[in-house]
Amino acid sequence: MKAFTVHSGVVATMNRANVDTDQIIPKQFLKRIERTGFGQFLFYDWRFQDDGTTPNPDFELNQDVVKDASILVARQNFGSGSSREHAVWALDDYGFRSVIAPSFADIFYNNCFKNGVLPIVLPDADIDELFKRAENAPYQLTVDLENQVVRDESGFERSFEVDPSRRENMLQGLDDIAQTLLVEDKISAYEAARTW
Amino acid sequence: MSATENTPRNMLDKIWNEHVVHAPTTGPAVLYIDLHLVHEVTSPQAFEGLRLAQRPVRQPARTLATPDHNVPTSDRSLPIADPISRKQIETLRENCAEFGVQLFDIGDVRQGIVHVIGPENGYTQPGMTIVCGDSHTATHGAFGSLAFGIGTSEVEHVLATQTLLQFKPKTFELRVDGELSKGVTAKDMILYLIGQIGTAGGTGYVLEYTGDCVRALSMEERMTVCNMSIEAGARAGMIAPDQTTFDYLRDKPESPKDFEAAVERWRHLPSDPGATYDRSNVYQGKDIEPQVTWGTNPGQVLSVTASTPNPSDFSDPTDQKTTQDSLDYMDLKAGTPIQDIKIDRVFIGSCTNARIEDLRAAAAVVKGHHVSSDVNAMVVPGSGKVKEHAEREGLDKVFKEAGFDWREAGCSMCLAMNPDKLAPGERCASTSNRNFEGRQGKGGRTHLVSPAMAAAAAVEGHFVDIRDWAYKS
Numbered sequence: 001m002k003a004f005t006v007h008s009g010v011v012a013t014m015n016r017a018n019v020d021t022d023q024i025i026p027k028q029f030l031k032r033i034e035r036t037g038f039g040q041f042l043f044y045d046w047r048f049q050d051d052g053t054t055p056n057p058d059f060e061l062n063q064d065v066v067k068d069a070s071i072l073v074a075r076q077n078f079g080s081g082s083s084r085e086h087a088v089w090a091l092d093d094y095g096f097r098s099v100i101a102p103s104f105a106d107i108f109y110n111n112c113f114k115n116g117v118l119p120i121v122l123p124d125a126d127i128d129e130l131f132k133r134a135e136n137a138p139y140q141l142t143v144d145l146e147n148q149v150v151r152d153e154s155g156f157e158r159s160f161e162v163d164p165s166r167r168e169n170m171l172q173g174l175d176d177i178a179q180t181l182l183v184e185d186k187i188s189a190y191e192a193a194r195t196w
Numbered sequence: 197m198s199a200t201e202n203t204p205r206n207m208l209d210k211i212w213n214e215h216v217v218h219a220p221t222t223g224p225a226v227l228y229i230d231l232h233l234v235h236e237v238t239s240p241q242a243f244e245g246l247r248l249a250q251r252p253v254r255q256p257a258r259t260l261a262t263p264d265h266n267v268p269t270s271d272r273s274l275p276i277a278d279p280i281s282r283k284q285i286e287t288l289r290e291n292c293a294e295f296g297v298q299l300f301d302i303g304d305v306r307q308g309i310v311h312v313i314g315p316e317n318g319y320t321q322p323g324m325t326i327v328c329g330d331s332h333t334a335t336h337g338a339f340g341s342l343a344f345g346i347g348t349s350e351v352e353h354v355l356a357t358q359t360l361l362q363f364k365p366k367t368f369e370l371r372v373d374g375e376l377s378k379g380v381t382a383k384d385m386i387l388y389l390i391g392q393i394g395t396a397g398g399t400g401y402v403l404e405y406t407g408d409c410v411r412a413l414s415m416e417e418r419m420t421v422c423n424m425s426i427e428a429g430a431r432a433g434m435i436a437p438d439q440t441t442f443d444y445l446r447d448k449p450e451s452p453k454d455f456e457a458a459v460e461r462w463r464h465l466p467s468d469p470g471a472t473y474d475r476s477n478v479y480q481g482k483d484i485e486p487q488v489t490w491g492t493n494p495g496q497v498l499s500v501t502a503s504t505p506n507p508s509d510f511s512d513p514t515d516q517k518t519t520q521d522s523l524d525y526m527d528l529k530a531g532t533p534i535q536d537i538k539i540d541r542v543f544i545g546s547c548t549n550a551r552i553e554d555l556r557a558a559a560a561v562v563k564g565h566h567v568s569s570d571v572n573a574m575v576v577p578g579s580g581k582v583k584e585h586a587e588r589e590g591l592d593k594v595f596k597e598a599g600f601d602w603r604e605a606g607c608s609m610c611l612a613m614n615p616d617k618l619a620p621g622e623r624c625a626s627t628s629n630r631n632f633e634g635r636q637g638k639g640g641r642t643h644l645v646s647p648a649m650a651a652a653a654a655v656e657g658h659f660v661d662i663r664d665w666a667y668k669s
Contacts, residue, residue, distance in 0.1 A: 017518050020630075027612060030265075031278075033241065034244075075514055082611075082630075083329060083347055084347075103399065107426075110346075163223070176361060179361075181357060184357070187254075196461060
């Protein structure tokens with residue numbers, strides 16, 4: 001997994017609650033057997049018109065000022081629904097390094113940490129403030145995992161919570177499987193002791 | 197907290213403690229996984245990861261695979277027309293052969309939706325930890341197991357280590373007292389509960405369904421309830437095992453050989469008297485009416501006797517916008533009576549409602565009736581075994597005579613990855629689990645209902661209250 005320490009980038013906002021993983025990456029693109037190349041299909045049904053190639057001019061991410069956005073600010077329960085990790089692969093491949101929302105769905109939140117995309121929970125009032133500031137686009141934010149802080153250049157600075165072990169793994173880009181295999185003797189002992 | 201023998205424990209505490217391989221002082225526990233179910237869509241990248249790292253599957257015997265999401269439900273003697281779908285299913289076949297994983301392939305009567313085949317063959321058992329790269333893995337919690345969906349990175353983690361790194365979830369008891377009214381089903385119960393707590397109400401929790409209404413449910417009905425836990429935001433839902441559970445499992449091919457010893461062990465799983473939950477809500481079965489979703493998430497649900505909401509019913513601006521967006525997508529006006537909504541398609545299927553009892557309930561409704569001339573309706577059994585069972589009972593004939601398509605097993609139009617999908621603008625009464633925008637096909641509009649409600653809507657061409665249905669025997 002790639003490491004995440006500090007990232008500064010342009011913010012895109014998505015003023016929608018309950019954005020589900022079916023919207024983030026529609027099912028017809030889940031047939032691929034690779035992990036890469038999903039960015040072109042991110043938010044496909046919203047992003048393109050019915051012909052599937054002409055950008056929808058009303059869609060948030062199609063606005064010129066956010067075309068290089070790498071931080072997504074959204075509303076509550078982001079990433080709900082299907083467990084498809086393809087949703088995170090698509091965000092990552094498109095160029096998003098971090099998603100900031102008042103709440104996330106559990107499986108999506110977990111999948112983010114497996115791919116070096118940092119999900120950040122901030123209270124509703126702070127999200128409202130970010131939406132307001134981002135109206136003045138392009139709006140730039142810095143996400144600092146080392147110090148657990150989100151800040152801009154004009155006085156917005158909020159700390160955020162993250163589990164210490166997840167933070168450590170992400171800062172170092174550690175591979176979970178290799179970590180777990182460090183206690184393989186314990187797994188073997190558990191298997192040997194099971195009587196049922 | 198030190199759990200002594202005298203401290204009452206809930207069911208999650210018991211299952212969790214039995215599966216902790218390693219609990220470091222900080223960070224997640226290493227949790228042992230008893231059963232890993234695998235399908236074609238979320239596994240190819242995981243197997244590829246094993247290959248790159250030259251790792252084997254640690255416990256092939258605890259791993260079971262089947263193709264379900266992508267398989268056509270039409271003539272199985274023909275090759276799969278879509279080359280990308282075909283490639284994905286062939287990849288599953290190759291991976292299973294290479295890594296020694298058992299596969300219920302197309303053509304095997306045991307092939308079917310992964311959450312249908314686990315229980316019906318007895319792989320799913322009380323007290324187990326069960327995972328799958330699919331959010332509806334919660335289904336298996338109906339047996340008193342801890343079952344939840346995982347992403348592909350975690351699929352690889354389980355294949356390689358037979359464990360997962362997990363934080364212990366909190367517990368949320370949803371108790372439903374009393375009795376369900378006639379015509380009200382398990383599907384209505386879970387849709388009602390999701391409507392009550394919302395699509396994120398269960399986030400961070402394992403739901404445990406308790407109460408007399410839950411105890412009275414059959415195993416298949418319990419699976420319907422647990423299946424949709426994720427639609428309330430909970431990764432897992434569970435129901436304590438009891439005699440209903442043991443009777444269901446007794447004759448299943450993969451049930452424990454020493455069945456009585458297993459039952460003795462399973463009897464200790466239910467939460468102890470006095471055990472507590474992080475949250476508890478209590479509902480009354482008599483308050484639940486047949487349910488129909490009107491919007492674009494499963495929490496946007498109403499009784500069949502109600503009318504669609506108005507954005508001005510809500511005070512929060514985000515709620516107002518969400519309501520308006522949902523009405524717009526669904527092409528519905530505020531204040532429309534649910535029973536005035538006309539439909540174009542009916543889908544009876546999915547891991548929520550494609551087991552034999554579901555098909556019996558739908559068949560009983562359509563028997564002696566015919567599908568409305570405005571409606572195209574299909575039935576997709578949950579597995580090859582369900583299909584065979586239904587055909588032995590003559591249900592296929594009932595459906596076909598009424599004008600339904602009778603299909604082969606798979607996920608089909610629940611997520612429309614295969615050729616079964618809605619055309620833009622089409623409106624569907626569906627027994628599946630998600631009414632998200634485009635879920636059943638881009639521009640399609642989905643209303644979630646019980647099998648009996650879907651069947652009645654197919655006949656009438658619009659939603660009707662199943663409690664008033666004129667059954668013909």
